[in-house]
Amino acid sequence: MNLKTTLLGAAAAVALAPAAWAERGADGHVGVIYWQAPSILNPYLSGGTKDIEASSLVMEPLGRFDENGNMMPFLVTEIPTIENGGVAEDLTSITWKLKDGITWSDGSPFTSADVKFTADYCMDPAGGCAQLSKFEGIKSIETPDDLTVVVTFKQPQPYPYSAFMGTQSPIIQKAQFENCMGAKAQECTDANFNPVGTGPFVVKEFKPNDVIQFVANENYRDPAKPAFATLTLKGGGDATGAGRAVMETGEYDIAWNLQLAPDVLAKMEEGGKGHVEAAFGTLVERIEMNLTDPSPDLPEGERATIKHPHPILSDLKVRKALSMAIDRALLTEIGYGQAGKPSCNLVPAPAIYASDNKECLTQDIEGAKALLDEAGWTDSDGDGIRDKDGKKLSLLFQTSTNAVRQDFQALIKDWWQQIGVETELRNINASVFFGGDPGSPDTFQKFYADVEMYANNFDGADPQAYLAQYRCDNEPKPSSQWAGENINRFCDPAYDAMIDELANTGELEKRAELAKKMNEMLTKDTYTIVPLVDRGRVTGVSNTLGGFKHSTWDSLLWNAADWYRKKD
Known part of the structure; x- marks a missing residue:
C-alpha cells in the first residue's frame, strides 16, 4: 500500500451541512467556557491548547480536519492531491489555490502574500515559534499570483499537509504582523491579543487570563454565518464549575475539557440543561x-x-x-x-x-x-x-x-x-x-x-x-x-x-x-x-446548541461558524 493512494488520494472536500438559520447573528449569543483561561491569541507564540483554540475563532488555516479526521478546505478551493494536480508526482511540492473574494475581518483582501508571510514569520530563527515543526522541510514558498501558493520541499514529502492545515497552523495577516518578526514577536501586544482574521468572529474585548468577548465578523465569506451575533469565551475557574455552567445552570453552551471523575459528570447531566460528549x-x-x-x-x-x-x-x-x-x-x-x-x-x-x-x-x-x-x-x-x-x-x-x-x-x-x-x-x-x-x-x-x-x-x-x-x-x-x-x-x-x-x-x-x-x-x-x-476529549454541550461537531483532530471550536440555536 502506497501513501499516494491511501492518503493523498483520499483527501476530499466534504460539504458542510446546510445552514439552519436565515441571517447572520439571528440567534443572539453563545457562551463557551474554558476553565483554562487564554492568555494570548497568537498560536505561534503559545503551545497551550486554550490559547490555540481560542484564536481559532478568529484565525483560520487553509484547511481543517473534521470530526472524522478528514481534511476539509476552508480558505482554498480544494485540498491538493496528486489526483487533482495539487501535489507533485514526486512529492516535492504542493500548490494551494485560494478561494477568490475572501477578505480579512478589516475588509482588506486575503492573498497568497499572507500565506507566505505566515511561514516566514514562524520560520524566523529569532522568533521562537511554538509551531516550528509544522514548517519542517520547506525549501521555498512562491506566490505566482494573489490566489496561488506553491510550497517546495527540500526533499519529497509524503505528508505535505503539516503547514497551513489545522488549528495549530493558521494564516496571520501580513499587514498586521510584518513589523513583529523575530525577536519583536513578543512585543506586538495589540496584534497578539487582537488579531485580524478570516474566521467567523472578531475580538471585541480581551482580558488576558479572564474573558474574551467576540462579535460576528461582518466580512465573513458566508453572509448567513455565523448564526450568533456575539460569543463569550470565559476562562478560569475549574472543570467542575465549567460543567455545571452548561449542564446544571445552562449559563453556557460548551464546557471544554471536563477532566472530571465519571460519577461527577453523570450527576451533572441530571441537571437536564446539557449532556456530555466524548471522543x-x-x-x-x-x-x-x-x-x-x-x-x-x-x-x-x-x-x-x-x-x-x-x-x-x-x-x-x-x-x-x-x-x-x-x-x-x-x-x-x-x-x-x-x-x-x-x-x-x-x-x-x-x-x-x-x-x-x-x-x-x-x-x-x-x-x-x-x-x-x-x-x-x-x-x-x-x-x-x-x-x-x-x-x-x-x-x-x-x-x-x-x-x-x-x-x-x-x-x-x-x-x-x-x-x-x-x-x-x-x-x-x-x-x-x-x-x-x-x-x-x-x-x-x-x-x-x-x-x-x-x-x-x-x-x-x-x-x-x-x-x-x-x-x-x-x-x-x-x-x-x-x-x-x-x-x-x-x-x-x-x-x-x-x-x-x-x-x-x-x-x-x-x-x-x-x-x-x-x-x-x-x-x-x-x-x-x-x-x-x-x-477521550470530554465536552459539556447545551441541549439547545445545534451544529456542534465534536472533533478531536482539530480545535474543539473548528466549526463555530455552523453553530445555531435549536428552535422549540
Missing part, C-alpha cells in the same frame, strides 16, 4: 521528565537549559523506575472511567501508528526498587529517602490545578515514596501554567521543576510534525524567549535521523514502523516521556 483521538496525559537542571541555584538564563544536565533524571534507570512504580489502570479508573485507557504510547492513534508496547501497564514496585539499587541509589541514613554521592533522590512534581491531576499527583507521590523517592507536589493555575508569558517562572515550557504532568495532542491523523517536535535544538530556551516544542530538552542524533527518514518515506507501512520506533525511543527506550492515560 478519542490523540490526547495523552503524560509525565515529562526534565533532562536539564532546573535548580534556582543556577544563574537565571542557565536554569533548565542543555548547558546543565539534570543531576538525577539524567540517569535512565531512575526515569524507568519512576515509570515502573505507577499503576496506570488505577489512575484511569479514578480519573476517567470509560473516557480513558491506560497507555504506554505518546502516539495512541491512528491505529496504524500505535505501538503494541504494553510493558508499562503492569505496576512493578519491587522491580523499581531493584533498579534503583542497581543504579546506586540507596537509603544510606535510614530516613526512607534514597541518596547517592550525598544527593537525595528528591523531586519537584508540578502540574496545573485540577481535581483529577491533584488526585494523580497524590497517588504517584505515594508510589514513588514506596520506592524511596521524596516528592514535593506543586500545582499552578492552568491559565498561567499553559500560558506563553516568557517572564513567568511557572509555565510548562520553562519547566522549572523536575517532572511535570499535562496532556496535548496533534492536528489531523499523521504524527510526523508531532514527533518532529523532539528534534535537537527545538527546546524552549532564553534565546527563543522560552518558546519551543521540545519540552524535556531531549536530544539524540539517532532520533533526528529518524525525523528526516520519516519525512522522506512514502509507503504507509514504513511510515508507521518509523513512527512506532520514534514513539518507543521517547517512551520505552529512554523514558523521557512517561505516558499515563489515553484520554
Whole structure:
C-alpha cells in the first residue's frame, strides 16, 4: 500500500451541512467556557491548547480536519492531491489555490502574500515559534499570483499537509504582523491579543487570563454565518464549575475539557440543561521528565537549559523506575472511567501508528526498587529517602490545578515514596501554567521543576510534525524567549535521523514502523516521556446548541461558524 493512494488520494472536500438559520447573528449569543483561561491569541507564540483554540475563532488555516479526521478546505478551493494536480508526482511540492473574494475581518483582501508571510514569520530563527515543526522541510514558498501558493520541499514529502492545515497552523495577516518578526514577536501586544482574521468572529474585548468577548465578523465569506451575533469565551475557574455552567445552570453552551471523575459528570447531566460528549483521538496525559537542571541555584538564563544536565533524571534507570512504580489502570479508573485507557504510547492513534508496547501497564514496585539499587541509589541514613554521592533522590512534581491531576499527583507521590523517592507536589493555575508569558517562572515550557504532568495532542491523523517536535535544538530556551516544542530538552542524533527518514518515506507501512520506533525511543527506550492515560476529549454541550461537531483532530471550536440555536 502506497501513501499516494491511501492518503493523498483520499483527501476530499466534504460539504458542510446546510445552514439552519436565515441571517447572520439571528440567534443572539453563545457562551463557551474554558476553565483554562487564554492568555494570548497568537498560536505561534503559545503551545497551550486554550490559547490555540481560542484564536481559532478568529484565525483560520487553509484547511481543517473534521470530526472524522478528514481534511476539509476552508480558505482554498480544494485540498491538493496528486489526483487533482495539487501535489507533485514526486512529492516535492504542493500548490494551494485560494478561494477568490475572501477578505480579512478589516475588509482588506486575503492573498497568497499572507500565506507566505505566515511561514516566514514562524520560520524566523529569532522568533521562537511554538509551531516550528509544522514548517519542517520547506525549501521555498512562491506566490505566482494573489490566489496561488506553491510550497517546495527540500526533499519529497509524503505528508505535505503539516503547514497551513489545522488549528495549530493558521494564516496571520501580513499587514498586521510584518513589523513583529523575530525577536519583536513578543512585543506586538495589540496584534497578539487582537488579531485580524478570516474566521467567523472578531475580538471585541480581551482580558488576558479572564474573558474574551467576540462579535460576528461582518466580512465573513458566508453572509448567513455565523448564526450568533456575539460569543463569550470565559476562562478560569475549574472543570467542575465549567460543567455545571452548561449542564446544571445552562449559563453556557460548551464546557471544554471536563477532566472530571465519571460519577461527577453523570450527576451533572441530571441537571437536564446539557449532556456530555466524548471522543478519542490523540490526547495523552503524560509525565515529562526534565533532562536539564532546573535548580534556582543556577544563574537565571542557565536554569533548565542543555548547558546543565539534570543531576538525577539524567540517569535512565531512575526515569524507568519512576515509570515502573505507577499503576496506570488505577489512575484511569479514578480519573476517567470509560473516557480513558491506560497507555504506554505518546502516539495512541491512528491505529496504524500505535505501538503494541504494553510493558508499562503492569505496576512493578519491587522491580523499581531493584533498579534503583542497581543504579546506586540507596537509603544510606535510614530516613526512607534514597541518596547517592550525598544527593537525595528528591523531586519537584508540578502540574496545573485540577481535581483529577491533584488526585494523580497524590497517588504517584505515594508510589514513588514506596520506592524511596521524596516528592514535593506543586500545582499552578492552568491559565498561567499553559500560558506563553516568557517572564513567568511557572509555565510548562520553562519547566522549572523536575517532572511535570499535562496532556496535548496533534492536528489531523499523521504524527510526523508531532514527533518532529523532539528534534535537537527545538527546546524552549532564553534565546527563543522560552518558546519551543521540545519540552524535556531531549536530544539524540539517532532520533533526528529518524525525523528526516520519516519525512522522506512514502509507503504507509514504513511510515508507521518509523513512527512506532520514534514513539518507543521517547517512551520505552529512554523514558523521557512517561505516558499515563489515553484520554477521550470530554465536552459539556447545551441541549439547545445545534451544529456542534465534536472533533478531536482539530480545535474543539473548528466549526463555530455552523453553530445555531435549536428552535422549540
